[in-house]
Amino acid sequence: KAGVTQTPRYLIKTRGQQVTLSCSPISGHRSVSWYQQTPGQGLQFLFEYFSETQRNKGNFPGRFSGRQFSNSRSEMNVSTLELGDSALYLCASTRGGSNNEQFFGPGTRLTVL
Amino acid sequence: AQSVTQLDSQVPVFEEAPVELRCNYSSSVSVYLFWYVQYPNQGLQLLLKYLSGSTLVESINGFEAEFNKSQTSFHLRKPSVHISDTAEYFCAVSDRGSSNTGKLIFGQGTTLQVKP
Secondary structure, eight states: OOOEEEEOOOEETTTTTOOEEEEEEOTTEEEEEEEEEEEEEEEEEEEEHHHHHHHHOOSOOEEEEEEETSSSSSSEEOSSSGGGOOOEEEEEESSSSOOOOOOOOOOEEEOOO | OEEESSSEEEEETTTTOOOEEEEEEEOSSEEEEEEEEEESSSSSEEEEESSOOOOEEEEEESSSEEEEETTTTEEEEEEEOOOOGOOOEEEEEEEESGGGTTOOOOOEEEEEEEEO
8 A cells, every 4th residue: 555645756946936735645544644744843743634624723824725636635835935934745545544653754844944 | 730741852772772762740639640752754653552550551562661651751771683673762640530631741752863
């Protein structure tokens, strides 16, 4: 069974630009969660999508948004990039039930210059 | 609100020595508990989890963790570490409520450095 895939793996943008990251969950998984990992703040929950609906949201500004498609693939978008948005963005998928073991992708390394 | 505290940011240890990585959590509701491992330039891999039942959980590569409800702890232990165990380890919790299953709260991580 294929794991969680994320594209692109590396991305370099400049301040003010916007970026879209993609995540394909494990087949059969209906929930996709996104996390931001930085040396200073560690791993922080961004949001979770389940059956195309945002089910949970972390404490991030509105510049961070996401969506989920009918095939469970998810995208997250960051608008008006700031230097502090440089991070590893991880997505994770689960079946969505009470056993919430999350399977993580390799991440997208975003660098904002 | 939930929070997780990993008490050591770095743990240096010699190969074949025992190790304990400490994790305490705070939550007003019942939680699931997890340990994840992250190798350089990779995503997170689940090491072990506590969902219910026996408070001692084990992984296939020799790690174990014990859920202590009274002390709100979930410390990770291994009796004999290998060089290949060098990585960053994250303790995490999630709410048991079915609507919150996709939200993990992580500790700051502990870097385990195994020396030869």
